[in-house]
Amino acid sequence: MSRFILHSDLNNFYASVECLYNPSIRNKAVAVVGDADKRHGIVLAKNYIAKSYGIKTGDTVWEAKQKCNEKLVCVTANFERYYYVSKLVKQMYREYTNRVESFGIDEAWLDVSDCVKDFEGAFKLAEKIRKRVISEFGLTVSIGVSYNKIFAKLGSDLKKPNATTMITKQNYKNLVWNLPVADLLYVGRATNQKLNKAGIFTIGQLAQTPLNILKSMFGKNGETLHTFANGEDVSAVKIYNEKEQIKSIGNSTTCPRDLKTNDEVRAIISILAESVARRLRDKNLWCNTVCLSIKTNDLKTFETMHKIEYPTNLASVISGECYKLFNHNWQKTIRAVGVRVTGLGEKPVQYNLFNNEQTMQKKEKFEMVVDALRGRFGYNIIKRGSVCASKDLKELNPENVVHSIHPLSFFKL
Ligand SMILES: [Mg+2]
Structure with a gap:
């Protein structure tokens, strides 16, 4: 049909x-x-x-x-x-x-x-x-x-x-094939660069590159690229489901004392990101947008967000992306920090194909082992070095901080 x-x-x-x-x-x-x-x-x-x-x-x-x-x-x-x-x-x-x-x-x-x-x-x-x-x-x-x-x-x-x-089977070559290959969904910067190096700049050039060459460059993902460029993607549009009704997952915390250095902020972001990622994995959800909220010591609250290239449920990715947002924006003394993710969906089958899937899978397995350890022995069984560096911050337990699924509930402690 x-x-x-x-x-x-x-x-x-x-x-x-x-x-x-x-x-x-x-x-x-x-x-x-x-x-x-x-x-x-x-x-x-x-x-x-x-x-x-x-x-x-x-x-x-x-x-x-x-x-x-x-x-x-x-x-x-x-x-x-x-x-x-x-x-x-x-x-x-x-x-x-x-x-x-x-x-x-x-x-x-x-x-x-x-x-x-x-x-x-x-x-x-x-x-x-x-x-x-x-x-x-x-x-x-x-x-x-x-x-x-x-x-x-x-x-x-x-x-x-x-x-x-x-865009039909009749006109796609005219409409699509002259476009830069980076316009193709899920072709991120790294894939684009690799393709460009091989002399592949347009979607048409990608479509006409022999499959075995793409496979030798990208492994299994080469096949997907070939399929996408030739209009042969058969993935289904998902049925609207209630999971999408969870709009966002976030945690925030007012710190035991004002944060003054970037390392302290990074440590707090990573604690919060760990607990956000665990909740994502509990619900079998992935996110494509991260938001960082900051409350400064003059009690002003800011939120800034960023769409990430590939959906994720990994604390390491979420905290890294959030920390990037922080670096851009804030130089003040900070009282509270919130990490929130949105753009939630089920496991993206193709979404992370180009992002070194094996590494991602390894990281996911690692984080799930940490989830399991903490589930059994409590949160303190394993901690990040960056958090342990500070006496008072290492007492923070994200299981006790505010869980919100709603941006407005941030910082209402
Ligand atoms: Mg738009």
């Missing part, structure tokens, strides 16, 4: 939601930032007007303002709002199919094979959904229509904002 798959991507989601809540900023350059009062905060998202000034995600607020003569409207991120709107939009998608698979907060695949009979029907349905998103939510969405998830995702990237792009 032919498959018809849509991939929908809400355009500039965070900034668009903020404009809904405050229409007076709609025609201005808008940036969603970790904290609007802090010039050293970073831009998490921006609208097209801000983009036209060259403002990028990751710019400091200070840099971003320089780029547009201080005309930038900075809004502090309201993740609750984004989850809420995202949930409503996905509920609407589910009127058409129960196969709605979230990919982060603003993207989803929909398998509409049961409600249309050909590509024309799939395109019409995508257009209907696109118009409903505008009229019912005041948001725009880019939709890709194709016969596999990989090309549907590429399609949604081709025209932005507010457009539908169809």
Whole structure:
């Protein structure tokens, strides 16, 4: 049976939601930032007007303002709002199919094979959904229509904002093959570099590279790359399930004393990340976004987040990514720290294929052994060296800190 798959991507989601809540900023350059009062905060998202000034995600607020003569409207991120709107939009998608698979907060695949009979029907349905998103939510969405998830995702990237792009078995060579190979889902930086070194720059070149060469370069993953580039991916769109209703998992703690050095902050982040990762593994979930919350000694709270390249349930990855966020942003004395993960889903079959899967599996096994040891003998049976270095911090037990599944409950000790 032919498959018809849509991939929908809400355009500039965070900034668009903020404009809904405050229409007076709609025609201005808008940036969603970790904290609007802090010039050293970073831009998490921006609208097209801000983009036209060259403002990028990751710019400091200070840099971003320089780029547009201080005309930038900075809004502090309201993740609750984004989850809420995202949930409503996905509920609407589910009127058409129960196969709605979230990919982060603003993207989803929909398998509409049961409600249309050909590509024309799939395109019409995508257009209907696109118009409903505008009229019912005041948001725009880019939709890709194709016969596999990989090309549907590429399609949604081709025209932005507010457009539908169809990639069929007839037109995919024209539409897809000239695109850089890095546009292909799950081709991360390392894979891209390796391909480029071998003279493979476009998806078309990848598709036409003999399978045995790709296999010799990437092992089993070479086969997957070949499959993706040729539109032969057969992975199913997952059925919407309740697990996705758990929006995030997080832990936070107010430290026994103010933290002054980077090493102390790193140690606390790793304790929290361990307990977040254990809870992810308990629920058989993986995350694709990490968030770091910091409360400074003047009692101001900041949260900043980052989408990671490959979904994970590993403490080492979560703490590493969180620490990167910390380094970017904070130089102050810190009273409380929170680690939270979102973008939760089931085990990603292909997601970590390119990220040295064996190493990841080894790390996962190791962390599960630690889980089991602690389950049996208590948390203190095994500890990180970085934590033991400090007398008072080593008494911290993440099993006693606040567990939240909800960003607003952070720091309410
Ligand atoms: Mg988007």
